[in-house]
Amino acid sequence: MADCPFCPGNEAKTPPETYRVERHGAWQVRVVPNKFAALDAGAELTRRHDGLKRTISGAGIHEVIIETPDHRRTLPLLSELDFAEVLDTYQRRYNAITADPRVAHATLFKNHGERAGTSLEHPHAQIVGTPIIPPQVRDRMENALRFYDETGECIFCSLMADELLDGVRIVAQSKDFVAFIPFAALTPFHLWIYPLRHTASFSDATQEQLADLARLLRTVLRKVYFGLKNPDYNLSIRTPPHEARGLRYYHWYLSVIPRVTRIAGFEIGSGMFINTALPEKSAEFLRCAPAEPS
Amino acid sequence: MADCPFCPGNEAKTPPETYRVERHGAWQVRVVPNKFAALDAGAELTRRHDGLKRTISGAGIHEVIIETPDHRRTLPLLSELDFAEVLDTYQRRYNAITADPRVAHATLFKNHGERAGTSLEHPHAQIVGTPIIPPQVRDRMENALRFYDETGECIFCSLMADELLDGVRIVAQSKDFVAFIPFAALTPFHLWIYPLRHTASFSDATQEQLADLARLLRTVLRKVYFGLKNPDYNLSIRTPPHEARGLRYYHWYLSVIPRVTRIAGFEIGSGMFINTALPEKSAEFLRCAPAEPS
Numbered sequence: 001m002a003d004c005p006f007c008p009g010n011e012a013k014t015p016p017e018t019y020r021v022e023r024h025g026a027w028q029v030r031v032v033p034n035k036f037a038a039l040d041a042g043a044e045l046t047r048r049h050d051g052l053k054r055t056i057s058g059a060g061i062h063e064v065i066i067e068t069p070d071h072r073r074t075l076p077l078l079s080e081l082d083f084a085e086v087l088d089t090y091q092r093r094y095n096a097i098t099a100d101p102r103v104a105h106a107t108l109f110k111n112h113g114e115r116a117g118t119s120l121e122h123p124h125a126q127i128v129g130t131p132i133i134p135p136q137v138r139d140r141m142e143n144a145l146r147f148y149d150e151t152g153e154c155i156f157c158s159l160m161a162d163e164l165l166d167g168v169r170i171v172a173q174s175k176d177f178v179a180f181i182p183f184a185a186l187t188p189f190h191l192w193i194y195p196l197r198h199t200a201s202f203s204d205a206t207q208e209q210l211a212d213l214a215r216l217l218r219t220v221l222r223k224v225y226f227g228l229k230n231p232d233y234n235l236s237i238r239t240p241p242h243e244a245r246g247l248r249y250y251h252w253y254l255s256v257i258p259r260v261t262r263i264a265g266f267e268i269g270s271g272m273f274i275n276t277a278l279p280e281k282s283a284e285f286l287r288c289a290p291a292e293p294s
Numbered sequence: 295m296a297d298c299p300f301c302p303g304n305e306a307k308t309p310p311e312t313y314r315v316e317r318h319g320a321w322q323v324r325v326v327p328n329k330f331a332a333l334d335a336g337a338e339l340t341r342r343h344d345g346l347k348r349t350i351s352g353a354g355i356h357e358v359i360i361e362t363p364d365h366r367r368t369l370p371l372l373s374e375l376d377f378a379e380v381l382d383t384y385q386r387r388y389n390a391i392t393a394d395p396r397v398a399h400a401t402l403f404k405n406h407g408e409r410a411g412t413s414l415e416h417p418h419a420q421i422v423g424t425p426i427i428p429p430q431v432r433d434r435m436e437n438a439l440r441f442y443d444e445t446g447e448c449i450f451c452s453l454m455a456d457e458l459l460d461g462v463r464i465v466a467q468s469k470d471f472v473a474f475i476p477f478a479a480l481t482p483f484h485l486w487i488y489p490l491r492h493t494a495s496f497s498d499a500t501q502e503q504l505a506d507l508a509r510l511l512r513t514v515l516r517k518v519y520f521g522l523k524n525p526d527y528n529l530s531i532r533t534p535p536h537e538a539r540g541l542r543y544y545h546w547y548l549s550v551i552p553r554v555t556r557i558a559g560f561e562i563g564s565g566m567f568i569n570t571a572l573p574e575k576s577a578e579f580l581r582c583a584p585a586e587p588s
Binding site: 236 | 332345346347348399401402403404405409410411412420422424428429430431433449452453456477478528529530531532549551556557558559560562563564565566568
């Protein structure tokens, strides 16, 4: 595409790349700073307190991961090999960005389609290293810690054990990961993918586990693509701050959120969600959905 | 409109009304149960705990407040008198619904426009009485309580005092209320309207205060309507559970959230928001925006 900054031939339209995967002399995956970055990679970290008003400088890193040179080949349609390179790149950039001393936490996400907030159609993900830990992450950690203190168990492991026992909300499983629709899913077809063995941080996943996850995630995204007819979706890696690697009470996972309903006044006004789909039915639908074109 | 269930003449298309304001023998405001209610007004309240899995029956009340018989007359274009009737109805239904012993909390909100999640164009608000207190409300209460224990002050009063002192984020003020864009607004033109005198619950607002609020809110919504060219928006009343009336540490308020940006992967993945507009500039814009057609 002549006017797409992520297409081959237009490399000069992006800031200089920070990472690339090459194959046969051409790039397969390419990482560049976001041209319209939410944070400033050159800024110094400063904080100011003035009573209730708290300010922190916008120091941080905001990169774009261009997942394929092919403008039209959306993530689930990549080959197994190419898909694995994307996940490997996710982890490499996660590790690189969290190594910056100004970065307290990195959020890795993907917006697919207009309802999911994409402005550029070319397949890409984003990673934002912020100078603060998102309150949402802190809340999850506090709740997980409280559960651990009361029971001696990781709440994520405990929840996953229930899901595996029940079985009815499982969508797919591999050697090291399980994909399911949680018992209290917030929205229809909201998927979680958990590592089966307790692992606190995304950066703790081994090369072998990542390759296994690539196969499972590709299968799940293909079921969503063929079964739900290419819906808009958000994908996000839920992991604690990098300093929290090795925690016994926290467990990283991946969320896939098809945007089939809208966030409206009730959700904004209450923070709760009305889900019109039964998780068991949605899981059954995706379990039976084809991972190949019919 | 022949096919609009909220237009005069189609009253039979809604469930039997629970409240109406009449004028000259016709209804001006009409309240009906939501035909596609999120909760069941006839259900018994039951709870079940099975380890991490918690279930509560969907007992509760979900009503629609039809704000005007005129399909095309959006809320800010109502006369002062009609607007005041709407706010009065909000409070009456809030009081009626929270009196139901199964209702732990009532969320009152309005979706205007497709991006805000409206499916029906005819001006209306909704009120949902849920059998649980939304975690978002509990979180706000916990934080407010901690602040009160540390300082002896209501955090909302304290924040408002800062805003009044700074002045630069104030949009409009009346005898009893102030409308401002908060220092750390989550999205562009995100407005808060606070009662100036400490009041815990929406149901504690007097008739006189509600009449004053009606005038101010109408002015603010007209500034949004004429200044931002009728954007989609959500409106929501933030109030603690009904049992929390009279609290010294909590303070009700009203949020107006123009939907000029989208909630995408970063917001979903981190719970934080990227606001591309400076609150001071947005406030200045709305302060100067006309409340009358130009």
